[in-house]
Amino acid sequence: MEAFTQLTGPALVLSQVNIDTDQIIPGRFLTATSFEGMGDYAFADWRFDAQGEPLPDCVLNEPRAAASPILVAGRNFGCGSSREHAPRALLGFGFRVVISSEIADIFRNNAQNVGLLPIVLEPAQHEQLLAMDGEALTVDLEACEVRTPAGQVFSFQLDGFARYCLLKGMDRLDFLLAQQDQIKSYEDNHER
Amino acid sequence: MGTSLFEKLWQAHVVCEESADRPAVLFIDLHLVHEVTSPQGFDTLRERGLPVRRPDLTVATLDHSTPTTPPDEDGQRHYYTDQARNQVETLERNCEAFGIRLEGWDSEHRGVVHVMGPEIGATQPGMTVVCGDSHTATHGAFGALAFGIGTTEVGYVLATQCLLQRKPKSMRIVVDGQLGPGVSAKDLILHIINTIGVNGGTGHVIEYAGEAIEALTMEQRMTVCNMTIEAGARAGMIAPDQKTIDYLRGRALAPAGEAFEAAADRWLALRSDEQAVFDHEVRLDAAAIEPTVTWGIDPSMSIPVGASVPAGGSDSVDRALDYMGLHGGQALAGHPVDIVFIGSCTNGRISDLRAAASVLAGRKVAADTRMLIVPGSEAVRRQAEAEGLHEIFLAAGAEWREPGCSMCLAMNGDLVAPGLTAVSTSNRNFEGRQGQGARTMLASPLTAAACAVAGCVVDPRTLMGEAA
Numbered sequence: 001m002e003a004f005t006q007l008t009g010p011a012l013v014l015s016q017v018n019i020d021t022d023q024i025i026p027g028r029f030l031t032a033t034s035f036e037g038m039g040d041y042a043f044a045d046w047r048f049d050a051q052g053e054p055l056p057d058c059v060l061n062e063p064r065a066a067a068s069p070i071l072v073a074g075r076n077f078g079c080g081s082s083r084e085h086a087p088r089a090l091l092g093f094g095f096r097v098v099i100s101s102e103i104a105d106i107f108r109n110n111a112q113n114v115g116l117l118p119i120v121l122e123p124a125q126h127e128q129l130l131a132m133d134g135e136a137l138t139v140d141l142e143a144c145e146v147r148t149p150a151g152q153v154f155s156f157q158l159d160g161f162a163r164y165c166l167l168k169g170m171d172r173l174d175f176l177l178a179q180q181d182q183i184k185s186y187e188d189n190h191e192r
Numbered sequence: 193m194g195t196s197l198f199e200k201l202w203q204a205h206v207v208c209e210e211s212a213d214r215p216a217v218l219f220i221d222l223h224l225v226h227e228v229t230s231p232q233g234f235d236t237l238r239e240r241g242l243p244v245r246r247p248d249l250t251v252a253t254l255d256h257s258t259p260t261t262p263p264d265e266d267g268q269r270h271y272y273t274d275q276a277r278n279q280v281e282t283l284e285r286n287c288e289a290f291g292i293r294l295e296g297w298d299s300e301h302r303g304v305v306h307v308m309g310p311e312i313g314a315t316q317p318g319m320t321v322v323c324g325d326s327h328t329a330t331h332g333a334f335g336a337l338a339f340g341i342g343t344t345e346v347g348y349v350l351a352t353q354c355l356l357q358r359k360p361k362s363m364r365i366v367v368d369g370q371l372g373p374g375v376s377a378k379d380l381i382l383h384i385i386n387t388i389g390v391n392g393g394t395g396h397v398i399e400y401a402g403e404a405i406e407a408l409t410m411e412q413r414m415t416v417c418n419m420t421i422e423a424g425a426r427a428g429m430i431a432p433d434q435k436t437i438d439y440l441r442g443r444a445l446a447p448a449g450e451a452f453e454a455a456a457d458r459w460l461a462l463r464s465d466e467q468a469v470f471d472h473e474v475r476l477d478a479a480a481i482e483p484t485v486t487w488g489i490d491p492s493m494s495i496p497v498g499a500s501v502p503a504g505g506s507d508s509v510d511r512a513l514d515y516m517g518l519h520g521g522q523a524l525a526g527h528p529v530d531i532v533f534i535g536s537c538t539n540g541r542i543s544d545l546r547a548a549a550s551v552l553a554g555r556k557v558a559a560d561t562r563m564l565i566v567p568g569s570e571a572v573r574r575q576a577e578a579e580g581l582h583e584i585f586l587a588a589g590a591e592w593r594e595p596g597c598s599m600c601l602a603m604n605g606d607l608v609a610p611g612l613t614a615v616s617t618s619n620r621n622f623e624g625r626q627g628q629g630a631r632t633m634l635a636s637p638l639t640a641a642a643c644a645v646a647g648c649v650v651d652p653r654t655l656m657g658e659a660a
Contacts, residue, residue, distance in 0.1 A: 016507070016508070016511070017507075017508055018390055018391075018490050018508070020490070020620075020622045022601075022620065022622040022623070022624055022625050023622065023623060023624070026624050026628070027601040027602055027603045027625070028602065028603060030228050030256070030603060031228070031257050031273060031275040031276045031278075031279050031603060032275060032279075033231035033232070033278065033279055033282050034231070034232060034235075035232060045623065045624045045628050050610055050628055050629065075391070076390060076391040076394070076424070079390055079391065079424055079490075080326065080421075080620060080622060081325075081326050081340075081601075081620075082229065082324060082325055082326040082328075082340035082341060082342055083228075083229065083342075084229070084324075084342035084343040084344060087342075102391055102394060104391070104394065104424055105360075105394060105395060105424065105426055106326060106339075106340055106341070106342065106421075109341070109342060109345070110342035110344070110345075113342060113344040113345065114342075114344060159215070159358060160212055160213050160214075161213060161214045161215055161356070164213075172344075172348065172356055173236070173240075173347065173348055173351060173352075175214075175356070176217065176348055176351070176352045176354055176356065177351065177352060179207065179208060179217050179352070179354070180352070182207050182208050182217065183207055183217070183219070183245075183352060183353065183354055186207040186219055187219075187353075190219070
């Protein structure tokens with residue numbers, strides 16, 4: 001997992017509420033056995049018609065989309081399936097951060113595990129960011145802040161452990177493997 | 193202060209307590225595995241030279257990418273794509289290499305993972321159950337703490353049998369009274385999701401309780417817990433009772449003999465204390481619930497089958513109406529239905545097929561409507577055929593398929609074509625879920641079967657009790 005400390009870059013706004021994981025990556029792309037190339041399928045049904053032709057009105061097809069590391073999305077982003085392909089597709093597309101006023105539980109866990117920073121802001125702050133399509137935001141994970149070009153500072157909270165793992169690019173499996181003695185002891189005391 | 197069922201299950205599985213600095217290490221009693229969300233997890237083991245820590249607590253099956261058409265004369269199965277075949281064969285190889293029990297092509301229990309788990313008695317009260325699949329919530333019907341995880345976490349559980357978890361909040365939904373005739377568990381859960389919203393359960397584990405929940409069969413409880421994720425909750429659960437015990441007795445992986453009786457005593461003690469306090473409580477009246485159908489693009493967008501869709505005016509409602517090809521304020525009844533799908537981890541069990549058969553017996557699927565009936569597992573298929581249900585389906589003009597996830601998420605080629613309207617007993621009506629441009633209306637097996645006969649959306653109660 002790639003470490004994340006701070007970045008500055010343009011925001012891409014998708015203001016629709018309840019963007020589910022079937023929108024982020026449709027089910028027909030889940031038959032691969034690796035996550036390579038998932039970015040090509042991010043929001044596939046929003047970006048392409050049934051013949052695979054790019055839809056000109058889709059903001060995700062504008063050249064700026066691939067150059068935007070920050071996705072600002074409507075409330076309750078990532079609801080639905082547990083498919084990790086969703087945050088992987090967003091990373092592959094070029095996003096490193098997703099900001100909303102609510103992010104679904106499994107998506108948020110998956111995002112943290114693969115190095116996509118999920119940020120939940122207060123609704124009023126989120127509302128302001130929804131109006132900043134294309135503006136350069138700074139996301140600072142050390143300070144837990146989102147900063148706007150006008151100098152506004154929006155603080156966010158992230159689970160301390162998730163923050164530590166993202167800052168260090170640390171894989172949680174190493175942490176879990178280091179608990180083997182406790183796991184063994186638990187197993188010994190809970191024989192079925 | 194009392195302790196909730198969730199709290200008891202959580203405490204019983206904590207390997208290392210959580211602190212401000214780190215989440216709890218939670219032990220997992222049952223890891224269910226399918227072909228879609230596991231290959232990269234096994235790759236992690238290979239890269240690190242690790243074994244599966246507890247193959248004895250791991251069970252795999254093939255469901256999402258599998259064809260529902262029978263093999264050809266040469267015994268060859270026709271997959272939708274080579275990639276789908278490769279994904280299934282990859283799981284077969286991984287199970288062989290890592291010593292995992294696979295309910296595969298030769299198993300009489302192969303099928304949708306959340307149908308298979310309870311059916312073989314792998315799912316038991318008091319367990320923690322995970323799977324790389326959000327509908328793992330299904331297993332909470334047995335008084336288990338069951339939730340979906342991502343593929344990276346599948347790798348963690350394979351390697352350590354543990355997960356890192358922050359403790360969720362708790363919610364209790366009490367349903368008083370009794371469901372009316374023609375009103376099913378599916379209508380109940382659609383009504384609950386409509387009441388609390390698609391994000392109403394976010395961050396919570398929901399316990400369902402009350403007279404109406406106690407009255408449900410185990411299969412109906414599975415339908416309710418299954419769709420808990422559609423309200424955003426981590427998990428749903430129902431305290432074990434005598435029905436739970438009766439269901440599990442004699443199942444292959446359940447304890448046997450005296451061990452079963454001892455387990456049953458332990459299981460029956462698993463319930464929330466009288467004084468248990470929940471972070472959030474909701475109370476509903478079952479008698480007020482009617483056969484319910486979704487009209488929009490998330491599972492909370494539902495109405496009683498005889499009602500009219502919202503008038504519109506908000507972005508999300510307008511988008512949903514536009515996608516579904518509906519006019520604001522129109523009645524849903526009478527709206528043409530192109531395809532009816534009966535199956536999935538929500539409604540692919542034997543009682544669901546019996547419900548569909550009760551409507552279809554002596555009737556025909558409407559001329560312009562296609563009906564696909566997909567049993568949840570091989571065992572469900574065999575039971576249905578033993579009861580002659582398949583003959584009722586075939587005589588009505590429906591397609592009777594082999595088990596799998598099929599048209600619920602349309603990974604295996606069982607697709608709804610763009611612009612067509614499907615009434616489906618599955619769990620998600622998201623845009624494109626059943627195929628690009630497909631329009632999905634979620635409903636119970638009774639309602640879906642009635643719609644197939646009518647060729648349009650119809651209240652199933654109009655066909656019940658009436659001679660076919």
